[in-house]
Amino acid sequence: xxxxxxxxxxxxxxxxxxxxxxxxxxxxxxxxxxxxxxxxxxxxxxxxxxxxxxxxxxxxxxxxxxxxxxxxxxxxxxxxxxxxxxxxxxxxxxxxxxxxxxxxxxxxxxxxxxxxxxxxxxxxxxxxxxxxxxxxxxxxxxxxxxxxxxxxxxxxxxxxxxxxxxxxxxxxxxxxxxxxxxxxxxxxxxxxxxxxxxxxxxxxxxxxxxxxxxxxxxxxxxxxxxxxxxxxxxxxxxxxxxxxxxxxxxxxxxxxxxxxxxxxxxxxxxxxxxxxxxxxxxxxxxxxxxxxxxxxxxxxxxxxxxxxxxxxxxxxxxxxxx
Amino acid sequence: xxxxxxxxxxxxxxxxxxxxxxxxxxxxxxxxxxxxxxxxxxxxxxxxxxxxxxxxxxxxxxxxxxxxxxxxxxxxxxxxxxxxxxxxxxxxxxxxxxxxxxxxxxxxxxxxxxxxxxxxxxxxxxxxxxxxxxxxxxxxxxxxxxxxxxxxxxxxxxxxxxxxxxxxxxxxxxxxxxxxxxxxxxxxxxxxxxxxxxxxxxxxxxxxxxxxxxxxxxxxxxxxxxxxxxxxxxxxxxxxxxxxxxxxxxxxxxxxxxxxxxxxxxxxxxxxxxxxxxxxxxxxxxxxxxxxxxxxxxxxxxxxxxxxxxxxxxxxxxxxxxxxxxxxxxxxxxxxxxxxxxxxxxxxxxxxxxxxxxxxxxxxxxxxxxxxxxxxxxxxxxxx
Numbered sequence: 001x002x003x004x005x006x007x008x009x010x011x012x013x014x015x016x017x018x019x020x021x022x023x024x025x026x027x028x029x030x031x032x033x034x035x036x037x038x039x040x041x042x043x044x045x046x047x048x049x050x051x052x053x054x055x056x057x058x059x060x061x062x063x064x065x066x067x068x069x070x071x072x073x074x075x076x077x078x079x080x081x082x083x084x085x086x087x088x089x090x091x092x093x094x095x096x097x098x099x100x101x102x103x104x105x106x107x108x109x110x111x112x113x114x115x116x117x118x119x120x121x122x123x124x125x126x127x128x129x130x131x132x133x134x135x136x137x138x139x140x141x142x143x144x145x146x147x148x149x150x151x152x153x154x155x156x157x158x159x160x161x162x163x164x165x166x167x168x169x170x171x172x173x174x175x176x177x178x179x180x181x182x183x184x185x186x187x188x189x190x191x192x193x194x195x196x197x198x199x200x201x202x203x204x205x206x207x208x209x210x211x212x213x214x215x216x217x218x219x220x221x222x223x224x225x226x227x228x229x230x231x232x233x234x235x236x237x238x239x240x241x242x243x244x245x246x247x248x249x250x251x252x253x254x255x256x257x258x259x260x261x262x263x264x265x266x267x268x269x270x271x272x273x274x275x276x277x278x279x280x281x282x283x284x285x286x287x288x289x290x291x292x293x294x295x296x297x298x299x300x301x302x303x304x305x306x307x308x309x310x311x312x313x314x315x316x317x318x319x320x321x322x
Numbered sequence: 323x324x325x326x327x328x329x330x331x332x333x334x335x336x337x338x339x340x341x342x343x344x345x346x347x348x349x350x351x352x353x354x355x356x357x358x359x360x361x362x363x364x365x366x367x368x369x370x371x372x373x374x375x376x377x378x379x380x381x382x383x384x385x386x387x388x389x390x391x392x393x394x395x396x397x398x399x400x401x402x403x404x405x406x407x408x409x410x411x412x413x414x415x416x417x418x419x420x421x422x423x424x425x426x427x428x429x430x431x432x433x434x435x436x437x438x439x440x441x442x443x444x445x446x447x448x449x450x451x452x453x454x455x456x457x458x459x460x461x462x463x464x465x466x467x468x469x470x471x472x473x474x475x476x477x478x479x480x481x482x483x484x485x486x487x488x489x490x491x492x493x494x495x496x497x498x499x500x501x502x503x504x505x506x507x508x509x510x511x512x513x514x515x516x517x518x519x520x521x522x523x524x525x526x527x528x529x530x531x532x533x534x535x536x537x538x539x540x541x542x543x544x545x546x547x548x549x550x551x552x553x554x555x556x557x558x559x560x561x562x563x564x565x566x567x568x569x570x571x572x573x574x575x576x577x578x579x580x581x582x583x584x585x586x587x588x589x590x591x592x593x594x595x596x597x598x599x600x601x602x603x604x605x606x607x608x609x610x611x612x613x614x615x616x617x618x619x620x621x622x623x624x625x626x627x628x629x630x631x632x633x634x635x636x637x638x639x640x641x642x643x644x645x646x647x648x649x650x651x652x653x654x655x656x657x658x659x660x661x662x663x664x665x666x667x668x669x670x671x672x673x674x675x676x677x678x679x680x681x682x683x684x685x686x687x688x689x690x691x692x693x694x695x696x697x698x699x700x701x702x703x704x705x706x
Contacts, residue, residue, distance in 0.1 A: 003524075209406055211405070211406050212408045212409075214402075214408065215408035215409075215469075216421075217375065218373060218395050218396065218401065219396070219421055219422035219425055220422060220425040220426055221450075225425065230410065233410070234411075236412070276460065298673035
């Protein structure tokens with residue numbers, strides 16, 4: 001005879017209520033924190049997840065005023081994407097966006113690291129604080145004001161041209177020439193943001209154990225060697241995370257500044273995916289389905305880059321986003 | 323030769339706070355000297371001035387006969403072990419050990435030989451390829467010591483190297499340091515706030531308080547001949563028993579200590595020393611070490627509050643006319659009933675009584691005005 005008898009159907013095993021109690025207890029313990037985090041979750045859901053519903057129009061023959069989901073919806077599959085790939089603007093847009101982003105990344109990613117290391121190495125902490133404030137301040141200038149400043153400095157009758165003309169040189173139309181757009185765009189962006197971006201590294205550097213520096217001094221390390229052997233390794237996890245995030249957002253350049261700096265003269269290099277999406281989706285005769293398809297394509301590139309960067313970082317270092 | 327001489331060393335910070343006052347210390351070649359004192363007494367600052375990590379405000383520092391006040395830390399030929407180990411987290415143990423040698427452009431073969439030799443001594447060879455985070459606290463401390471050892475420094479500085487370890491590991495590492503000291507023949511300066519570490523490790527102990535050196539002596543000297551109430555209270559575990567409001571009397575030409583109405587005729591040596599020091603009868607604080615108390619005899623009496631059987635000895639906490647008295651009695655010598663609430667008689671040998679001037683806190687026999695730090699504040703506290 002089988003000595004093992006199973007519990008009659010419908011009865012709970014003794015462990016189950018225990019487990020439920022545990023979960024309830026954990027929930028009660030975490031309740032204050034869950035309440036605190038709820039507004040943030042709500043904002044992310046409303047403004048980041050809800051709009052995802054709208055990407056459906058990338059697969060529709062959508063006209064302004066149509067409902068996204070209705071019996072009359074005309075599904076067109078990947079037609080909008082195919083239109084973009086065969087658009088004569090496709091390659092120029094890809095090239096312009098990629099170049100702006102990659103140049104910006106090459107200059108803009110290491111700059112805050114170098115600045116933070118430099119500020120951290122300064123002997124006078126008051127000087128460091130002062131410089132940090134000076135470097136951070138441009139971040140709070142609005143894009144419109146920034147582009148206004150660029151016009152004042154680099155416009156045909158701006159400060160730079162006035163100095164050049166005063167010296168007998170020719171005036172140069174920085175905003176009308178294709179050659180000046182990228183340097184102006186990238187350098188001004190970096191000028192505006194390097195101090196702000198350095199804050200996160202400065203915070204990471206403040207956690208470096210001072211005894212490590214003292215040990216390095218006794219070991220005979222110079223100031224530069226201490227930066228290389230103590231400071232830099234200390235912020236390496238932060239650099240990895242920021243690198244992954246930067247690569248993930250590499251093609252995500254915004255449209256506002258490019259649009260503000262755009263002229264007929266520099267359109268060949270200043271037309272980016274984002275400005276094109278804006279123009280096709282919101283100006284003239286709006287083609288929102290097409291604009292959404294381009295935007296979605298751009299986002300997919302970013303996701304792919306993020307995954308590649310994260311996987312690579314995970315493989316070669318101990319740092320990754322997930 | 324790696325003699326270290328501190329001549330009137332002083333540290334004044336920018337905010338005018340004086341952390342170290344006039345430290346004079348001659349450390350002999352291969353001597354193990356321990357700087358001990360409570361937090362903020364200036365022991366670490368003194369060590370850091372020797373290391374070159376703090377600027378010397380005044381005074382002179384000689385290492386191996388060379389004035390090094392303005393010499394860079396790396397050129398002083400010293401090595402330091404830090405409290406938090408200060409290992410480079412991104413480097414392996416091997417690279418941590420080799421780092422200083424690499425910076426000095428030592429040939430690779432020699433670096434390898436030295437690193438492996440030191441790793442062998444410290445028993446960390448098997449961890450050479452690991453990173454510090456994969457090591458236990460004790461292993462990290464060995465690596466920190468090894469990093470200092472590979473450089474063959476003239477002076478070995480240690481700033482509370484065992485403070486981050488648990489009690490068991492600390493005892494173990496203390497023994498390791500004693501063994502290590504016999505293997506590496508160099509001068510040691512060791513900072514700690516733990517008097518047990520100081521007593522067990524040091525050839526001589528420098529006891530500091532409020533930036534002043536209170537006493538310099540061998541462990542036996544500072545234990546048996548404390549110059550003031552602070553040293554008496556700081557050195558020794560359990561802490562010395564202090565009896566306030568006692569009197570030093572002179573009857574028939576003999577000095578007598580009166581403690582709670584009981585008179586102790588002092589020993590010949592004490593008589594001689596007090597006479598030599600021209601001590602007049604005065605109010606005193608009497609000090610008796612817990613180890614020097616005898617229970618079950620004598621005229622002093624106390625009520626037992628706590629009686630702890632520790633195996634080989636009893637640790638008794640009693641109250642004698644308001645004063646807490648701790649007695650450490652070997653179990654084998656105990657005849658009296660020491661259960662809680664009992665009244666017991668106790669006494670001590672008069673030659674073991676320490677006599678402190680109530681006004682100055684100085685030991686009436688052992689305080690030497692000539693060798694004492696000038697302008698040091700009067701120490702009247704003994705409730706350490």
